[in-house]
Amino acid sequence: MGSLYDLDFISKTIPTILDNSRVWYQVLSTAMKLKARGIAHVAGTNRIALKDNTHYSNLLLINRTASPLSWFMECKDRNNRSAIALPYSFLPSMAAKKLRDAAEKIKRLLGDYDAIHVRRGDKIKTRKDRYGDDRSLHPHLDRDTRPEFILHRVEKWVPSGRTLFIASNERTPGFFSPLSARYKLAYSSNYSSILDPVIENNYQLFMIERLILMGAKTFIRTFKEGNTDISLTDDPKKNTKTWQKPVYTMEGSEER
Template identity: 85%
Template sequence: MVSCPQIKRVLGDYDAIHVRRGDKIKTRKDRYGVKRSLHPHLDRDTRAEFILHRVQKWVPSGRTLFIASNERTPGFFSPLSVRYKLAYSSNYSHILDPLIDNNYQLFMIERLILMGAKTFIKTFKEDDTDLSLTDDPKKNTKLWQIPVYTLGGKES
């Protein structure tokens, strides 16, 4: 596929993060009406201010940071631009649009771009050598816990 090498060439020397939010942040209320989540720290850990703090030890300031995410809020990651040059697959729509028919195809191209980064930070740690945004386990533990939010965001 022509698109990945083209995009990697334009990115040059870059780092990347995969930020899985939408589907993994879902909550449900228990029988007492208390919100619970399978990934209690994920909403907090994948917000821009927390990402900025977490990745600074792995990614030096001024680097290009490619972000692959299912977050739909425009500008959600903009606070990261104080330290990094941000790039998204949407920046390369002129290359991707003729090739992409569905989100699965986009995800596969983003995976290839993520894997080509100098430093790749996953949402969840899958093995001991992975860098990750959260310490919450990726596997479904079926243990619904009270979510931990940021102070300025939702209720604590």
Template identity: 80%
Template sequence: MAFHRASKAKPKSARSRILLLAAAVTAIALLFLFSSLLSTTVSKANLLQRRQQQPFEKYLYWGTRIDCPGKHCGSCEGLGHQESSLRCALEEALFLGRTFVMPSRMCINPIHNKKGILHHSTNASSEELWDASSCAMDSLYDTELMSDTVPVILDNSKEWYRVLSTSMKLGARGVAHVEGVSRFELKENSRYSDLLLINRTASPLSWFMECKDRNNRSAIMLPYSFLPSMAAGKLRDAAEKIKALLGDYDAIHVRRGDKIKTRKDRFGVARSLHPHLDRDTRPEFMLCRIAKWVPPGRTLFIASNERTPGFFSPLSARYRLAYSSNYSHILDPLIENNYQLFMIERLIMMGGKTFIRTFKEDETDLSLTDDPKKNTKLWQIPVYNVDETC
């Protein structure tokens, strides 16, 4: 009997130890899980508390349209001009630590749009005419991506209507309409800095005139490349597809068209603001200029506003040429206007191993011409003789 009882006790003791071990493991696991949940809950509560403690966001508004109010309300400048103005407004919002209220549409200059402006009735209202000659801002730019650097909302968003409603309720503490006030005063003077909304009337010439100190490099808060890199997602996707098809390539932007126009002086002599540009952007001169930067046999992607068929064909003697028109199967279903097309081309050019611009934006840029990009107001006789030998 003793043996029989002993044989029963041993298994019972072993089972107890196993059960005890399992219970301990389970308890530890539950404790760890509870601790994690508690930590997460506390973190979320702290985050919510911090958000509740933070003051409400403050906003900066420059107008319903880029360069409007101002002399361009009834006209429309090109994409580059409008981007200069938009970048200026974004820089001020960044400087002031405010959310920028961005126009929800951008006007399209018909000169830069080969697809043309939509046909409209002569009886159309001013708003209908505006809609027909403009495009949605979010069809050009990724506002969420932009907000990682400078918070932005569109002026047709629910948030903007909420801001307007709140500012009216706050009265004098809600909004100030300012004109001729420097950004430094807007930031340092509590009369402005504590307000929910600053309604800025920018320079009547152009918005970018508020950033006249851009020649001071330390004053530049957003580089020239900022807005090009903020292209809408579908435009970036199209550019990536084309870049993948191009493989290893170089890129060149050739600005002709409006930039090579001349006018005659009182003696009937043709003059130009960019006297060397017409010469420097012709294929025979381009071959000489870019030879030191682009070896023979390379794929060369060309973006240009030159409309003469086959104009750049002489370059094919040394390079494999590619244009956006070679990828119409990607672009045609997507492109609604030339602003979108150029934004895609710009992304492609920025992705080239070597990128040659028409004009220099920075001192380190490679360029086809040494003429300054900025309008000098000095009309000169165009130059066509060769300054250097290849």
């Protein structure tokens, strides 16, 4: 946890402790002894109630998660935003200091830039139906995250000649090279001299890339998550559990 997030930085906004620390056991033990005066499980309670109800303000420990056994979760609930006491962008910005420093160095080198997050590998999954045809949970995603379609999609948001930072889990070398016909492309791999001394795992790399994405003049997500977001695809991010035929043409007809 400490290698990803700056707990002291987070604690300036909301006091934070790890669930395996000595302080945690002291707080939990004291809260359990105080019973109703020490702890409350408030899943589903909105932020207004938490702020205005004096009962909550005097408690030692508040568990906001769905399960009384779960003590940590990233601050997000897209179905009930009133239940979020902190903005969705809070936790991503609380990366460990060495990760924030690395991201700042790269952002300075990038200068004035735009960015896209292209999520492919883990989302582009197909399975055969009983007739042997491919089916996908995100029928347009493979098409919408290919370079030729990205060029068409982002031209209204990103002018030609701009520096475009790309963060992606696509593993094919040179996959995004066609975008260089219009943009100056940049990847985290271009900054290995900054990242190699810092990065120990892919989680840390993602944290840095996320900070770089957040610092772009225009940030284009793979999926639209908020009302003001712009995205590469109109497919919903949430798993609809509906397997559909993949679409590969602009007109929407399937290309075989």
